[in-house]
Amino acid sequence: MATNLTGAVALVTGASSGIGVATARQLAERGASVALVARRTDRLEDLSTEIEKAGGTALAVEADITDRTQAEAAVQQTVEHFGRLDILVNNAGLMLLGPVVGADVEEWERMLAVNVQGLLYTTRAALPHLLRAAEDGPRRVADIVNISSIAGRVAWNGYGVYNLTKFGVNGFTESLRQEVTQRHVRVGVLEPGGVDTELGSHNKPEVRDTMIDPFYEATEVLAPEDIADGVSYIVTRPRHASVGELWIMPTDQV
Numbered sequence: 537m538a539t540n541l542t543g544a545v546a547l548v549t550g551a552s553s554g555i556g557v558a559t560a561r562q563l564a565e566r567g568a569s570v571a572l573v574a575r576r577t578d579r580l581e582d583l584s585t586e587i588e589k590a591g592g593t594a595l596a597v598e599a600d601i602t603d604r605t606q607a608e609a610a611v612q613q614t615v616e617h618f619g620r621l622d623i624l625v626n627n628a629g630l631m632l633l634g635p636v637v638g639a640d641v642e643e644w645e646r647m648l649a650v651n652v653q654g655l656l657y658t659t660r661a662a663l664p665h666l667l668r669a670a671e672d673g674p675r676r677v678a679d680i681v682n683i684s685s686i687a688g689r690v691a692w693n694g695y696g697v698y699n700l701t702k703f704g705v706n707g708f709t710e711s712l713r714q715e716v717t718q719r720h721v722r723v724g725v726l727e728p729g730g731v732d733t734e735l736g737s738h739n740k741p742e743v744r745d746t747m748i749d750p751f752y753e754a755t756e757v758l759a760p761e762d763i764a765d766g767v768s769y770i771v772t773r774p775r776h777a778s779v780g781e782l783w784i785m786p787t788d789q790v
């Protein structure tokens with residue numbers, strides 16, 4: 537039996553675009569109060585207004601999670617505003633593709649900073665609150681959902697450092713799951729295949745022309761809502777059931 541999220545507080549990173557927007561909407565529809573974290577505050581404010589108009593509860597929180605102080609402040613602001621934290625969705629991410637030979641090192645650093653360090657900073661800051669929620673919150677269970685990727689399961693030529701970050705997220709997730717699961721903080725990865733978002737648009741034109749656009753033209757990709765469905769599924773399991781891994785692909789993506 538699924539549980540609803542009334543009374544729970546969720547923090548979604550990367551809530552200004554794509555999967556994060558759809559996830560925040562769905563968690564709010566299921567009754568959670570949702571902290572919307574990203575850098576583009578105009579978008580966060582618009583989403584917050586939309587959620588509130590639909591009868592939900594949301595808070596826009598500006599943060600660049602690659603800055604440890606800002607990641608910690610985002611968690612703190614959420615807990616100060618809503619009084620607790622039950623669910624963390626580590627969704628913010630960046631995918632910059634291309635060969636390793638002659639690579640733009642600055643692109644590597646930006647990806648590592650968001651996909652790895654940002655996720656670590658946010659998780660570390662959230663854990664004491666999640667452990668408390670699991671102990672004495674109404675659900676007596678808490679959740680971390682890390683948005684990894686099929687690129688955390690399979691390596692491809694040209695995906696090197698993105699693969700590195702997402703394989704890393706998968707390993708970290710399972711290690712943390714083992715550390716806290718018996719204290720009823722459930723930790724899982726969700727690994728999407730291609731989703732229709734802005735993710736590919738941050739790449740250099742030659743990468744977009746050769747690696748991104750041909751894939752999107754040839755594939756009926758997922759909608760962000762398909763991944764939000766997966767997050768909702770994970771966080772609404774009964775207390776005794778933990779989803780460690782969920783892999784969601786477009787049907788026609790090999």
Ligand code: NDP
Binds near residue numbers: 551553554575734
């Ligand atoms: P989008 O580019 O649409 O969204 C990325 C989000 O991350 C934005 O809200 C952006 O907000 C946020 N973000 C980026 N950098 C930072 C930062 N420094 N601090 C805070 N927030 C940041 O991409 P998706 O929705 O597709 O991506 C979400 C996740 O899904 C990523 O982890 C991605 O790797 C993963 N994924 C996506 C797939 C796809 O095909 N789209 C497939 C598999 C996995 P802002 O710029 O306002 O800060």
